[in-house]
Amino acid sequence: MSGSHNHALPSTGNERSLWIALALTTAFMITEVVAGVITNSLALISDAAHMLTDSAALAIALAAVRVAKRPADAARTYGYHRFEILAAAFNALMLFGVAIYILVEAYGRFKTPSDVQTGTMMVVAIAGLIVNLISMKLLRAGKDSSLNVKGAYLEVWSDMLGSLGVIGGAVLMRFTGWTWVDPLIAVAIALWVLPRTWILLKESLNILLEGVPSGIEVAKVTQALQRVPGVTGIHDLHIWALTSGKVSLTAHVVHDPVLAHDALLEPLKAVLAKEFSIFHTTLQLEIEACRHTIDGDNYVGPVSPPEQHAH
Template sequence: MHGSHGDSHSHGADAVHANNERRVGLAALLTGSFMFAEVAGGIIAGSLALLADAGHMLTDFASLSLAWFAFRLSRRPADWKRTYGFDRFQVLVAFANGLALFAIAAWIVYEAIERLMSPLEVQGGIMVVVALLGLLVNIVAFWLLQGADRENLNVRGAAIHVLGDLLGSVAALTAGAVILLTGWMPIDPLLSIVVAAIIVRSGWQVVAASGHILLEGAPEELDTRAIGPDLIANVKGVEDVHHVHVWSITQSRRMVTLHALICEDEDSDRIVRDIKARLKERFGLDHATIEIERGACADTGHEEAKPS
């Protein structure tokens, strides 16, 4: 039975992973190809907004490539050293991508402050043309990622990188238009700071979510305190539930282990089936390891107190 569950999980995940992998790979190729044009345009125009966007695009290309590799790696089967397989690598990449966003934002703010203190001439016309092309490229890349699994942290991290690029292109386009119309140069670094703030906010969401998974935290939407009382109330023969641990391999692969104290004359196989069915129905937990106890808990060495 366990083997068939693992096969169904694998078959159900394969199509999603293949779609994620393909779309992230195309977004990486698109982003990497345009990055060189944006660097050249930023240098020629003397625009920090363009150079900041190009620098962000460089890290996007690296991040998207790493995200693609994570999906590629996660298709490898589990082995005796890595019994859960390589799925968690996606979360690790998402965490690294989130941290990279902080570094990018810090660099943009530093350069913006330098520009505000020592303004440079910016060629608005070149800036507008390059920014417009960059905006179109980022819109296509973002559209590609929107078609992937948006609940996947790896996809979310990649999408936030591309969204930051898209906003950078909008900022560069706006700054170029203002400079063409008014000649006011400070708009370039000021809009760069706004983009940096948006990047930090989005990056924090990915870092917090992926860090929570890496720390083996329970899924945010699940209150583990409710599991015990619910099983006692709804599964016949269960007298107590303890040592409840819930964690995630990825956002879509959630695990639970628990000890269940049952009545002496109850059928343990039936209770295990009923507990698993209830965990799946009520809490959406379909991978559960249940330890059945009658009297003493092996982990504590004393008899569990039975509810009165």
């Protein structure tokens, strides 16, 4: 017997804000690359790479919102939500390449310092800071209602710190002439991007491999289900995410035969929704554990298993 399905879709109310923030960020990212080449500032180019992470996060959020509007069909019964994860993994790999390039280039700049046009560098960085602040204001309203928007908001927030670093570096070089500050800031920004990029890649791969989503423990879910009156065993429990914020669960629940299926189904669904925010569930209710599943490690419960079968 299956529970009712509640598909949690990405919020569509923030689409306009996402589009504006993406346009601003992408346009300025291109401007910053051009300015970095003209002023010979590796720090500006590095900050532009950081802004690329913002654009990627905003684009992924938009893709999730728009693709989620496409209905499921006979070929893709889950719809197109997994697109967000494929795009995230691609962006992470690309950003690793960008960060490594910046580190290699910075090493060369340390060995052979180059003159930097600090005035232009400062003006561009200040403009970037303004773009960050505008994007943050656009996204702030929706960050608590959408995981995608929240991720994009955090990306822009962290890039604001990068812009502040470039401004500080430009001021320092203007008054001290220490050109080595420019590659130092570039390295700092690259090292700031790498850990977050690794986290993005790791989470994307976990979802693609249908691993248990971060923040959910299978043992605790099992224990919570077993606490429901009438439940005597749990097996074939699987938890995975189709995309970020869309967790699915399937399980076989062994119960006391005096209880009707309908009387047990709603309490089980309520526990999963209230304690773990899992709404997309498929529960098979049984009065005796399946013979072909209980001989593995996935059987949990006091029910005496029937005769074991060899794998």
